[in-house]
Amino acid sequence: MTAPFSSSNTDLFKKAPTRRNILTGLAGASVLGFKNVKAASLSGSINPPSVVSQPARAWGAQAGPSFLPDPDVIFLDPSFKDLTYFAAPIRRVWDQGGWLEGPAWSTEGRFLILSDVIRSRALRYTWETGEITDFRPDSYAANGNCFDFTGRLIVCEDFFRRVVRWEHDGSVKVLADHYNGQGLNSPNDVVPHPDGSVWFTDPGYGTNLAEGHPDSPGGPTNPDGKIRWNIGRELIGEIGGTKRQADHVFRIAPDGTLTAVLQEKDLRDPNGLCFSPDYKKLYVVSTPKGPGQSVGGDQAIHVYDVKDGTLSNGRIFSTMQLNGVQMNPDGIRVDVFGNLWCGASGPLGLCGVMVFNPSGKLIGRIRLPQGCSNLTFGGPKRDHLFMCAAGSLFTLQVGVQGFAPS
Template identity: 80%
Template sequence: MARSKQDTPINSHKPTALLTRRSVFSTALGATCLAVASSAKAAKNDEIVDPPSVVTSPPREWGPKAGPSYLPDPDVIAIDPSFRDLTYFAAPIRRVWDKGGWLEGPAWSSEGRFLLISDVIQSRILRYTWETGEITDFRPDGYAVNGNCFDFDGRLVGCEDFFRRVVRWEHDGSTKVLADSFEGKGLNSPNDIVPHPDGSLWFTDPGYGTNITEGHADEPGGPTNPDGTIRWKIGRELTGEIGGTKRQQDHVFRIAPDGTLKAVLFEKDLLDPNGLCFSTDYKKLYIASTAKGPGQKIGGDQAIHVYDVNDGSLSNGRIFADMKVGNIQLHPDGLRADVFGNLWCGASGPLGMCGVLVFNPSGKLIGRIRLPQGCSNLTFGGPKRDHLFMCAAGSLFVLQLGVQGFAPS
């Protein structure tokens, strides 16, 4: 999913006095401005400044050595009072792991009580075990898998950036390629995928994996390797026409239960489609349009769009949320819905603004979860599905909520 160059820390002095809990909540945005001003002053005076992990005042620590957290967590911000009904006042945001490269595609297995996450850059699929909190290898080489989901039969489905295809792991342990080309042309890099109860699978196909870091560049002459300088085949075995070798236009696809692949949106309809999520009645599909990907001259509008779903097709596209907080444009990524139809969206942007934005079904921003890094993707999990798992750069964060996630993830 999309990477934002704006996910950069802002240096700040540590405060000399503790703020009250009420003032922390009421001055959340002001703290960002104060941090910038303090950094500028420190830089001018040639002082050495250690950046806090977020703009929380006092700066918070993360990980197992972190001290007690303030409660309610000052980085769980209610913009509308209704958001408080979705959170749990005594639950702090916890960072449970921080040794990844770029984490994506969290998918919760209710049967196995574990979470799968993709480390796209390190090309691994990892497993977080609920009972122990351990992170172990699930697949040591996942071929740069990005998005994952479990279908309604409990089978794991993944979007392989390196081979530019969608695959499914069957109950007998075999692997089936569900999609690797469309109208005789290879795919770009399938990004995020969601199941429908009719047995279909819907996925986005932007070009974020058409580079060295997350997948492989195009063959010579393709948009991401126009002069052939990049040695596009090295790094893993790539033989024959497996998936795409040249970046094509963006699409949103539907794989029918019989395996038929259909484009439900084309590049002219939506640029850089990324995270996607069904509404609780499956009558709407939300899709994030993200920033310019590799080999493109222009990118998406960085808004969340919503479409009506009718017999396997999409219609009546419109903007659901522009992803602006004040005058600051944030960058949407992964999406998930809770049982009440609220939409939880991973967001990248400046420190103090990035993390998770939460919208009610009408598209009103009602809450924020502030993280020290942009959130690429997220999902609900835990035995009660009341924990929000958030992938942010190389770290995995979790927050217990007062609401449950909807549908397989």
């Protein structure tokens, strides 16, 4: 069995007996019991299993005891320690999904909503029990979710290529499904603004069989018309948009007016987005080319100044280069101090979550065994990070609160 201490951890017993040192030592010692502490110390530095170790770290029921601090929470700057909780391990709480996306925390309900896009399921994670159950039996290939300032759920539906809002009385209101007389592509991620507006990205990732539906014959994702684009939801009537158009970032005004705040010439393949805590900045992720495209995005995080419902002064927040590798960013969130937490895909050992301070400096990482498609903060105190990674949901208690409507 692997011993719980590296040489740096055993030194805790030589330091002044602060509460933090004692708790850290006790947490590590609890893995094997105090009778093994001396043996571990004498054996020298022994590294605990991690995402990149051989054998690799196990998860779920096979995970075994936790090692603290977690070896897959990586500090690149001292400031990241203030955003973490030293006695919290990364946990995989579910692994039965297809492709998980769009996590959103309900403060009133104390549950997490998330989308299994390719299985067209809306799921609910209940805080008190940790159970994952169906929230809706068919989500129409929903992707991004958010709760607005009154607790209403807003959903991006890839199959219908629209954005809808679930009202308090249980009815559904379509917020956007057309722009300039054409259907939308596949609304991807969505965020509310305190002025009552709703902002969302509209790339084309759902214009395929797996995540929504392809175009009608002649469209970019079905140019020869061989794909039977309109099967799979035969009994639900109007299918929504039928032909892919240009990429946009949209703003839905409180009166329902739909405005393109960014066009494809400004930013290709817009994906995750979030506001800064003061709502003076909007961060938008650009991702690789989607279905029906010959050119994709630059795989960077962009930031814009926000004023009176418009964007200006666009610039690169992060190129998403890590150890010489171009990472692929996806969902993003900010904490109450304005640090940006970004789900990222890339090689094993680099993929997971990348954390930037408000100046764009990478200060920390969370390694996961798969790329992270999206993430959010939740829990009663919003101090738990929920991370969607392929078909799995991971959690990590942190030392900071996520920013959200209040």
